[in-house]
Amino acid sequence: MTFFNNYIYRSNKYLGKLYLIVLSLITFGLITLYSISSDPLSINSSFMRQLVFIIFSLFVFFILNQVNVKTIHDNSTLIYIISFLLCFVPFFLTPVENTYRWIDLGFFYIQPGEYLKCATIIIIAKYLSNHHLEVKEGYIVFIPILIALLSSFLVLNQPDLGTAVIIFAPVLPMMLWAGVNGFTLFLLIAPVITIIAASNNIIFNIWGVLMFIIFMTFQGSLLKRVLIYFANIFTGLLFPFFWNDFLNGYQRQRFIDFLSPDLDPMGSSYHIIQSITAIGSGGMFGKGWGQGSQTQLKFLPVQESDFILSVIAEEFGFFGIAVIMFLFSMLIKTLLDIAFKSSDYFSSLVIIGLTSILFSHIFVNSAMTIGLIPVKGLPTPFVSAGGSFMLLCFIMLSLVSNLSKN
Amino acid sequence: MLKIENKADIFHYRTLLFILVLSILTLLSRYFYLQVIEYERYSSKSQVNSVRAQATYAPRGLILDRNGVVLVENYPTYILTVTPYELDNKEVQFQIISDITDISIDELFRRYKKYNQGRFLPTVIAKNLTFAEISQIEERRLELSGFQYKRFDERLYNDALKDAHFLGYLRELDRESIPFLDKSQLYRAGELIGWQGLEKQYETELRYSKGIKYIEVDTYGREINTINDNNIPAYPGKNLTLSIDSKLQQFSKNLLIDRKGVILVSNVDSGDILSMVSNPSYNLDIYRGETTDSDWSNLLSDDDKPIINRNIAGLYPPGSSFKIITAINLIEDGLLDPGDSLMCTGSYIPPGSSNTFNCWKEDGHGLVDLNKAIAQSCNVYFYETIQLIKLSDWTKTAKIFGFHNKTDIDLPNELIGQIPDKEFFINTYGRWGWSERGVLLNLTLGQGDILVTPLQSLRYINHIASKGRTAKLKLNVNKKVEYYDDIILSEQTWDRVIKGLYDVVNAEGGSGWRAKQSEVKLYGKTSTAENPHGEPHAWFNGFFDFEGQTYSLVILVENGGGGGAVASPIAGEIVRFFTNEQVEMVNK
Numbered sequence: 001m002t003f004f005n006n007y008i009y010r011s012n013k014y015l016g017k018l019y020l021i022v023l024s025l026i027t028f029g030l031i032t033l034y035s036i037s038s039d040p041l042s043i044n045s046s047f048m049r050q051l052v053f054i055i056f057s058l059f060v061f062f063i064l065n066q067v068n069v070k071t072i073h074d075n076s077t078l079i080y081i082i083s084f085l086l087c088f089v090p091f092f093l094t095p096v097e098n099t100y101r102w103i104d105l106g107f108f109y110i111q112p113g114e115y116l117k118c119a120t121i122i123i124i125a126k127y128l129s130n131h132h133l134e135v136k137e138g139y140i141v142f143i144p145i146l147i148a149l150l151s152s153f154l155v156l157n158q159p160d161l162g163t164a165v166i167i168f169a170p171v172l173p174m175m176l177w178a179g180v181n182g183f184t185l186f187l188l189i190a191p192v193i194t195i196i197a198a199s200n201n202i203i204f205n206i207w208g209v210l211m212f213i214i215f216m217t218f219q220g221s222l223l224k225r226v227l228i229y230f231a232n233i234f235t236g237l238l239f240p241f242f243w244n245d246f247l248n249g250y251q252r253q254r255f256i257d258f259l260s261p262d263l264d265p266m267g268s269s270y271h272i273i274q275s276i277t278a279i280g281s282g283g284m285f286g287k288g289w290g291q292g293s294q295t296q297l298k299f300l301p302v303q304e305s306d307f308i309l310s311v312i313a314e315e316f317g318f319f320g321i322a323v324i325m326f327l328f329s330m331l332i333k334t335l336l337d338i339a340f341k342s343s344d345y346f347s348s349l350v351i352i353g354l355t356s357i358l359f360s361h362i363f364v365n366s367a368m369t370i371g372l373i374p375v376k377g378l379p380t381p382f383v384s385a386g387g388s389f390m391l392l393c394f395i396m397l398s399l400v401s402n403l404s405k406n
Numbered sequence: 407m408l409k410i411e412n413k414a415d416i417f418h419y420r421t422l423l424f425i426l427v428l429s430i431l432t433l434l435s436r437y438f439y440l441q442v443i444e445y446e447r448y449s450s451k452s453q454v455n456s457v458r459a460q461a462t463y464a465p466r467g468l469i470l471d472r473n474g475v476v477l478v479e480n481y482p483t484y485i486l487t488v489t490p491y492e493l494d495n496k497e498v499q500f501q502i503i504s505d506i507t508d509i510s511i512d513e514l515f516r517r518y519k520k521y522n523q524g525r526f527l528p529t530v531i532a533k534n535l536t537f538a539e540i541s542q543i544e545e546r547r548l549e550l551s552g553f554q555y556k557r558f559d560e561r562l563y564n565d566a567l568k569d570a571h572f573l574g575y576l577r578e579l580d581r582e583s584i585p586f587l588d589k590s591q592l593y594r595a596g597e598l599i600g601w602q603g604l605e606k607q608y609e610t611e612l613r614y615s616k617g618i619k620y621i622e623v624d625t626y627g628r629e630i631n632t633i634n635d636n637n638i639p640a641y642p643g644k645n646l647t648l649s650i651d652s653k654l655q656q657f658s659k660n661l662l663i664d665r666k667g668v669i670l671v672s673n674v675d676s677g678d679i680l681s682m683v684s685n686p687s688y689n690l691d692i693y694r695g696e697t698t699d700s701d702w703s704n705l706l707s708d709d710d711k712p713i714i715n716r717n718i719a720g721l722y723p724p725g726s727s728f729k730i731i732t733a734i735n736l737i738e739d740g741l742l743d744p745g746d747s748l749m750c751t752g753s754y755i756p757p758g759s760s761n762t763f764n765c766w767k768e769d770g771h772g773l774v775d776l777n778k779a780i781a782q783s784c785n786v787y788f789y790e791t792i793q794l795i796k797l798s799d800w801t802k803t804a805k806i807f808g809f810h811n812k813t814d815i816d817l818p819n820e821l822i823g824q825i826p827d828k829e830f831f832i833n834t835y836g837r838w839g840w841s842e843r844g845v846l847l848n849l850t851l852g853q854g855d856i857l858v859t860p861l862q863s864l865r866y867i868n869h870i871a872s873k874g875r876t877a878k879l880k881l882n883v884n885k886k887v888e889y890y891d892d893i894i895l896s897e898q899t900w901d902r903v904i905k906g907l908y909d910v911v912n913a914e915g916g917s918g919w920r921a922k923q924s925e926v927k928l929y930g931k932t933s934t935a936e937n938p939h940g941e942p943h944a945w946f947n948g949f950f951d952f953e954g955q956t957y958s959l960v961i962l963v964e965n966g967g968g969g970g971a972v973a974s975p976i977a978g979e980i981v982r983f984f985t986n987e988q989v990e991m992v993n994k
Contacts, residue, residue, distance in 0.1 A: 044585040129410050177418050280440040280448025318441040322434065329430050333423065340419050345410040352422075363429050370436045 014338045015401055021331045022382055022397065026054060028324060029383035032311050033304055035290040046304040046385045053108065053387040057394035064398040072402070073346050076119075076126040080147075083119035086112035087154050101158045108387035113155040113163040118396060120151045121170050121353030128178040129346040135179045141188060144171055162364075162378050169360035170353035177339070177352045183218045187228060191235050198236040208233060271307070272371045279313040279370060286317030304385040306377055310369045324383070328362050331381075338404045347403035354396045461594070464614040465559055467643030469573060469604065471652040472678075472883050478573055478605075481562035481694075484535040484555050486543070487528035488518065492552035499550055506542045507532050521580060521595055528554060530578075530596045560598075560694050561605075566656050569687035571715035572817055572881060574603015576693065592616070603715070604646065604881060606818050612643040649678030649883040657983050658683045661976050666964035668716045668860040671980060674868045674949060674956040676887055677877030679815075684716040718813075718820040721857040722962065725933030725969065726783045727947050728852030730870070730903055731803050732792055733776060737899045741794045744776040744902050750786040756793070756843060763789050763847060766934070780906030781916045783932065785851060792850040797842045800849060801827045806893055808865045809858055815879045823862055826855040853936055863947055864960045869893055870907070871929070871949035871956050873900045907931055907948070911974075918946060921974035923981045926950050930977060932969030941965040946973035952984050 030050060037045035072079070089112060090100040102109040124144045134140050148171050156164040176185060190211060197207040211232060215225045278292065286292075292314035312320050332355055339351035358381050365380045367373045379389045440448065469478035486503070493499060500518075504511040509532055517531045535543075540555055561576055576598040584593055593599060600609035617640030622631040658669040662685040671681040688705055705713055714720060736742045752770035754763045765771065765785040771778065779787035792800075805811065810825040824830075826849070831840045834855070848854030861879065868876045874893035907929035910918040917932045930948025937943055944966035949958040959980050966972040 039581065042581075042585065132410055132413070173422060176421065177414060179413060179415065179418075276440060277448050277452050279437065280444050281452035282441050283445045283449065284442055313437065313441060318437055321437045321441070325430055325434055325437075329426060332426050336419060336422055336426075340412075340414050340416075342412050342414070345412050348412045348414055359426065359429075363433070366433045370433070370440060372433075372436060 014334055014341070015404060018331070018334045018338070018397070018400070021327055021334065025324070025327050025331070025382035028312070028327070029308065029385075030054075031289070032308055032315070032383070033385055035292075035315060036304060036311055049108075049387070050385045050390070053390045056387075057391045060391060061394040061398045064395060065401060067398075067402060069347060069402050069405070072122065072350075072399070073126060076122045080119040080123040083112065083116045084151070084154065087116055087158070090158065099158055099160065101160050101163075102388075110391070111160075111163075111388040113158060113160050114388055114392045115395075116151050116155065117163065117167055117170075117357055118354070118392070118399070120147060120167055121174070121357070122350055123147060124171065124174060125346050125349035125353060128174065128349055129344075132178070132345055136181055138181065138184050140178075140180060141175060141184055144175065145188075166357065166360050166364070166378065170356035173356045174349055174353050177349060178345075186214065186218075190232050194232045194236040195239050198239040204236055272368075275307055275310040275369045276371055278307075278310045282314040282317045282320075284317050285319050286313070286315045289315055291315060305379050306365070306384070307369055308380060308384050309366055312383075313369070325366075332359050332362075335400065338400060342404060351400055351403055354400060358393070358396065462617040462619045462637075462640045463559070464617070464640035464642040466561075466576075466598075466614055467608075467612040467645045469612075470645060470647045471650045471655075472648060472680075473651065474647075475564070475652045477564045477567050477570070477648070477650075477652065479562050479564075480559040483533060483558050483560050484540055485530050485558040486532040486535055487530050487554050487556060489528045489552050489554070490518075490522065494549075494551055499553070502546060502549060503532070503543075503553065506539055506546075507535070530558075533558070561690075562694075563690050564652070567652055568690050569659075570650075570655065570682070570690075571684050571687060571717075572603050572650075572682050573690060574605035574607070574818075575601060575690055576605055577601035602819070603817060604648070607816050608646050608882065612646055614643045615641045617641070647883045648881050649673070649676075649680060650682065650881065651680045654681045654980075654983060655683065657681075658980065659685065661979055662963070665966060666710060666716075667966065668720065668960065668962040669976070669980070670717060670860055670864045670960040672864055672868065672879060672958050674871045674958050675877060677868075677879045678883060679879055679881050680957070682717050682881070684714070684720070686710050686712040688712040715817075716859075716962075716964075717861050718815065718817055718859055720859060721821060721823055722860070722943055722945075722964075723854070723856055723935040723937055724852040724858045724863060725935030725943070725945055726852055727863065727866070727931040727933045727945060728804070728856065729780060729783065729788050729850065730906075730931065731800065731807070732788050732795065732850045733780060733903060733906065734895065734899055735795050735799055735803050736776070736791055737902055738895055739795075739799070742776075742791060747773045747775045748779075748787050748790055750774050750784050752786070754786045754789040756789070756847065776902065777906050777909060778915075780903070780931070781909035781913050783910075783917045788850045789847055792846045793843065795846065797828060797846060797849075800846065801825055804856075807869050808890065809856075809862055811862075813859075813861050813865045813879050815861060816881050816885060820861070821859055823859055824855065824857040830855065852933060860960050860962050863945070863962075864958060865890070867931075867947040867949055867958045867960065870900070870903060871958055873897075873904075904929060911948070917970040918948070918974045918977070920970060921946065921948065921977040921981070923950075923978060923985070925985050926952055926981050928977070928981055930974075932974055934967070934969045937965075939965060941967050944969045944972035946977040948977055950981055950984075952981075957984065 030047065033045075033047040033050050034040045037047045039045055040047040042048065086103075089103050093100075093103065101111050101113055103112060124147055127143050127147070128135070128140075131140060148168050152164040152167045155167065172185060172188065193207060194204075194211075197204045212229065215229050218225065281287070282292070292311060309321070309324070312324060316323075335351060335355040335358070339348045339355065342348040342351060361378050361381050364373065364378050365384075368378070379386050381393045382390070465480045468476055468480075471477055486507070500511050500514050503509070504514055514531050518529060521529045521531070535555055543550060543553065543555060563573065567573070579587075579593055579595055579597055579599050581595045584595065587593055587599070600606040600612060605612065618638040619632070620637060654671060658671065658681045662669060662683060665685060667685055669681060669683040670679065672679045686708075692701065692705065737744055750765055750767075750771040750773075752765050752768050754765070755761070756763070763785070766783070770786070771782055771784045774782070774784045774787045776787075778784065804825045809823060811822055812820050826834075826845070828842075831845060834840075845854060849856060865876070865879060868879075869890070874895060876890050876893075878888045878890055908927070910916045910932065911922050911928045911930050912919075918930050921928055921930060928948055928950040930946055933943075933945035933947070935943040935945060942965070944961075944963040946959070946961040946969055949956055951957075959977055961973040961976045961980075963972050963976070
């Protein structure tokens with residue numbers, strides 16, 4: 001009993017820390033939004049809208065906090081099916097900006113694809129925890145990957161490449177956490193690296209040799225290892241065909257932009273160049289609050305959501321970025337701590353999944369603003385303006401708080 | 407508590423933590439590289455060569471009449487804008503502008519504050535710059551950093567029709583109004599938007615689509631280079647062709663000189679409105695350029711209300727034309743044989759009452775059947791026969807003809823008027839303060855608590871002229887012809903009513919004999935509507951066939967006197983316009 005009390009106290013200590021970090025991030029976000037709104041106190045400004053979203057999300061947070069973990073665990077299939085079906089709703093509504101991602105609720109839009117991410121994590125966690133005795137077997141990876149593929153395929157048709165990719169982010173960390181065999185995980189990552197390496201002959205050759213060495217060091221049937229190795233190589237060789245015949249024009253364009261942002265400053269690389277200029281001109285301590293000329297002259301596109309980190313970088317400089325990166329690191333670290341201390345397998349896995357989602361958003365968004373990866377419409381948790389994702393972040397937070405109370 | 411224990415491994419925990427630290431360090435080092443090491447390069451880039459997206463404009467669509475006469479076009483003017491961020495010394499610079507333009511410095515500051523959109527965006531502070539002013543600004547350019555003059559199109563109205571209410575006007579948007587607009591993301595403060603009349607109704611069609619031009623600018627926002635790739639061109643708005651015939655409109659307007667009132671002419675078959683005059687009016691040029699507050703308050707406080715389009719927003723008692731409503735109830739419900747005659751002695755005393763109700767003809771009409779009662783507008787006939795009708799039936803018939811409802815014409819701010827029903831009387835006079843028989847004596851003559859707009863009256867006469875299947879009234883000639891709900895009455899009822907309307911104008915003793923024309927068969931009904939504001943309103947509602955088409959007209963002279971004496975001759979003039987100017991009409 002003493003141990004139990006002790007444990008509750010400790011997990012709540014982590015929760016307190018978590019809330020403090022979230023509060024800091026939200027405040028940082030609001031300060032930035034205030035600076036870029038031309039009339040921050042009007043009801044239509046992104047600042048005021050964000051404030052309303054936060055209050056609404058807090059309300060949802062407190063309601064969801066009453067839900068028992070066992071309810072979530074026992075109904076995970078139902079949660080998944082509902083989220084899955086919700087993703088079909090936009091196909092029956094009028095498209096927003098030519099996509100079927102959004103449901104218009106009147107006061108704001110929700111993006112069911114976002115909620116499917118959570119539901120996918122929960123159902124994978126349940127599968128892994130139900131089959132915890134078989135984690136060392138290779139076949140354990142198939143069901144989680146199939147589930148992720150199913151969700152991803154649906155979202156890809158909305159079409160939403162960003163969310164479709166993010167759905168895969170939690171799968172590997174969750175399997176690692178569950179204790180899946182290292183070689184199995186390597187087999188999963190290898191084709192992805194092969195595809196990326198296929199864009200350049202030299203890198204592809206180096207990777208071929210490296211992969212060969214790794215395959216040889218692992219144990220198992222030689223025939224099997226050789227077959228898988230060549231399957232990988234063929235994937236890499238076939239990728240260019242896939243690239244040319246399967247991807248949409250704008251998806252290809254995003255990759256091309258990423259590879260050479262300086263080629264066409266007024267083309268679609270415009271976003272990356274403007275973003276980098278804004279960030280670079282911020283310097284060590286920034287131009288000051290409300291003084292970012294790149295931002296304020298509206299050179300920077302979608303600055304309140306996708307490029308909010310560029311605004312922070314311009315107005316608060318490297319110092320501001322360091323603070324926000326510190327806060328993000330602490331957010332993820334605290335979540336990892338909570339997952340590690342969690343008393344049951346299922347909760348621990350769900351938290352790892354949610355953490356991966358948050359982290360991939362942070363990483364993809366920051367990397368995009370500094371031109372490390374192609375432009376992706378992914379918001380930053382707790383900082384970017386936007387009702388649907390803010391709500392999702394708070395739902396994830398309430399899940400974490402529920403699971404850690406167990 | 408769930409049954410399976412957490413099996414998290416410290417090794418896995420450390421692996422993930424390692425990935426986290428590695429990723430964050432990667433990001434931070436890139437930020438550090440851009441912000442600290444490469445700072446000089448990006449800092450100068452942000453100051454010297456910035457690419458700015460600038461909105462470009464195209465002209466708004468023109469408004470034409472049915473024969474292609476331009477009613478509203480665009481007129482280039484020059485405006486002066488100021489970008490707060492680029493100002494050197496606000497007080498001194500504003501003083502220079504004040505000297506050049508003769509606008510007081512307080513007024514300049516007031517506008518600067520009112521239309522401000524943010525430190526980095528231009529704000530309009532003066533309009534209608536003359537060529538002399540522009541050249542002075544150009545001369546002192548160096549002292550005036552932050553100030554820019556730009557072309558800005560305003561509306562120019564055709565001289566003959568610059569007082570036509572239905573055209574409406576544009577208004578300059580200020581920041582407060584934008585959030586309340588339908589498509590607020592399309593608009594910026596300082597742009598013009600259709601605010602009234604057709605300009606508002608057809609805003610989406612008339613408005614240009616904005617384009618985007620990418621330019622390179624320096625720190626002062628000065629354009630140093632245009633980049634031609636990826637520019638999105640601006641497209642002009644669509645022209646709007648009206649059903650209005652501007653010659654007829656002008657002709658009608660001249661018939662109302664020095665009188666308050668309305669003339670409406672429409673084509674019954676298509677619902678096209680050919681003329682829509684509302685007098686008195688005012689000059690739409692007041693919305694151009696800078697209008698002083700006193701001009702405005704004079705216009706708004708004028709007792710004759712020139713600012714109102716009386717066709718859609720003037721409410722009047724309809725008078726005797728409503729006798730047709732009673733007549734339709736009588737024939738349709740078989741309450742009375744239309745051939746039966748009653749005796750009009752010049753007055754009527756309702757059963758159980760001591761009040762006397764008089765006919766307008768003091769000597770009485772003698773023996774009157776339905777046809778004569780309509781033609782000569784006998785009050786006693788309708789006093790007697792209304793006793794057979796229930797209030798609810800009467801109200802229902804009036805509403806079927808579109809009263810107490812919008813005509814759905816393509817103009818904003820149309821009023822619906824009022825057809826009183828039982829509920830209305832209870833709310834107004836209390837449960838015992840009125841009697842059904844008593845109010846019906848008033849209602850049957852189109853008096854009392856009834857209020858209609860002239861346009862509703864036009865719809866009413868169109869329903870009769872087309873025997874129930876009537877095209878919706880419209881001003882846009884290209885708008886698809888739609889129909890009001892069909893009114894289904896027996897053929898006999900329509901014939902009786904139409905015969906009555908024919909006799910009003912053409913039979914001996916008909917109240918509208920002054921409208922009679924030899925070449926064209928005109929049908930109509932005069933009304934003399936008593937009202938609390940003085941002389942009665944004179945009405946004439948009618949229709950006629952001409953060159954295979956049916957046209958209808960509504961004449962209303964406010965406080966003009968008798969419908970027969972005042973409104974009928976005007977109706978006759980309108981019909982004569984058609985016979986004299988046939989070419990214009992047959993074209994469409």
